[in-house]
Amino acid sequence: MHPRHNAAFTALLAAALFGATTPLAKELLGTLSPFMVAGLFYLGSGVGLSIGILFRRLRRSAGERENESRIQFAEVPWLLGAIAAGGVAGPALLMFGLSTTSAATSSLLLNLEGVFTAFIAWVVFRENVDLQIFLGMVAIVAGGVALSWQSGAGAVSPGALLVVAACVSWAVDNNLTRKVSTNDAMTIACLKGLVAGSVNLGIAFFAGAHLPGAVRTAAAMLTGFAGYGVSLVLFVIALRNLGTARTGAYFSVAPIFGVTLSLILWPEMPSLLFWVAAALMALGIWLHIRERHEHPHTHEVLAHNHRHRHDEHHQHTHDFEWDGEEPHTHPHQHAPITHTHAHFPDIHHRHSH
Template sequence: MSTRLNAAFTALLAAALFGATTPLAKALLGTLSPFLLAGLFYLGSGLGLATVILLRRLKGNAVGQTDTRHHPSFPLREVPWLAGAIAAGGVAGPALLMWGLQTTPAAAGSLLLNLEGVFTALIAWIVFRENVDTQVFLGMAAIVAGGAALSWQPGAAGLPAGTLLLIGACACWAIDNNLTRKVSTHDAMFIACVKGLVAGSVNVLLALRLGTAWPTATTVALAMLTGFAGYGVSLVLFVVALRNLGTARTGAYFSVAPLFGVTLSWLLWPELPPPLFWVAAALMTLGVWLHIRERHEHAHTHDPLDHTHRHRHDAHHQHEHDFAWDGEEPHTHAHHHAPITHAHPHFPDIHHRHSH
């Protein structure tokens, strides 16, 4: 149960950081163009995480951890997955979001981002054949219903252009999430850092190419700090959650991000929450509870597998070491999984991507 709660908390914290970014982006859009704001968010993410990685490596070198098992290289065969994720989620998604927010109220923009979790789950279930049971489906339905309750506006008809752009951004991020799942065994901080540096550079260059004026140093700093927390740290946590929960379940938890965004939006632009806010909060809480209490257990077989990720010597990691091990756990190194058949409660994490 502890592992399940830890994984859920990681995904919810990622959602809170990302959800808070939307109203902050709305506040900054008065002085920045959409492309430049997206670029600064991602550059802040990439540069901030690069600094953390550098400090981590310097600390490792200081204690003699200079070999590649502590900092394994990213395999070339998986570069296309990461490149696709960056193109969809790091370039197209943020640009569509920023354009959409120009004509969409901050609260409504936060609510529409609820669709990202829906699209993520649908792609995971239909394209990548990730397992879904009744309870998980009902949990997702409750979260979606909560988002619908929040965004419902009596008398509104049609979909404004800004809304369509935000829906497009959600679709891009859903593709990004599913592609990122394919590389989630690797260093989450490295993945988020590369995404931030590449996406940030592309968006900033596009903004400058379109004639956007460079803002003040204070505005740049605020945007980059927001991006570091809302895009960088959030993405690191999201990748870790993908590794432990699978794509659809992580996407479901991430779907509560609008609740955090709406709350912060009302703090920035004070107004009393309408009754539907509490209905939506209750539905989303119900959805999260259904996911947390999920128990999926059956006999299953693990095929032989070789990969690298941070792990403890649990039931799935009973292996020898070809280096002097000091007993530290968790630790990171390339390791082999021998075939094994057993039964226990599990999620579709990196060790349980089997068919049913």
């Protein structure tokens, strides 16, 4: 598979896992409080990934463990900001907003997350955008609006503004996570899950909620592990390879996967708006996949640590005995280089235009 298609597939798989979480939550969790649902989902994500990280470390050699990517002190504020915005503020604002806002209005407003993500990436972090990518984003968002549109969607209310604020929080989270995306994706997702899960469960218990039975608790945590944990790992990898706006655009198709799974669980004839939404989202994905951004550009000196192969961007020597195995992880420095090739705004191409 071509690297650009592989990166797009990673983002779409993240969207599929996340989108499938909504109908599964409806089927598995019933009448639990929203904060209890969020807490169990996030905690399941964090605990599941913690187990995965432990098994991975046990399988690695001492040399591999020594060279594995670690979050640097200078990156900690970015990660804490992402956790606070996306794991704490976002869910809290959404839950308060949902308490006074219709489901139809909320579904429409949640499509704004992709818009805000792209806007922050383009305006604040100066990520590259061209007309084709912009039109693809418009098509995907329009598909989300068509998918969630229902008659009787209410006017803007204080509750609706809280839902919008939740979208802004997740957009900030997405952009801040990009700043630490060179690090191990499982570690980032694990930390987010443990912190967000603990905070949301704490709020639920403070409000008087109680844990459900063992079966429903396990089902909720397992759903969260797949839909929030594995999905977030894939999302971080996509951020590393595609940039924030493009990854956010692909992730915005998550509702189509949720609706499709709902139609499988509760069979019925899809509405006309479903097919309109599917067509618009397919158009947006096609516009993104066919992008070819190519121009002469210069790589400045850059030192970081991530999993890599010795491609044209990684021509360096090693200060340790290397057995030739790729990909591998170790701290390395990029020498300045000027060349021309097609690229995304990934971790090696965050240059100005």
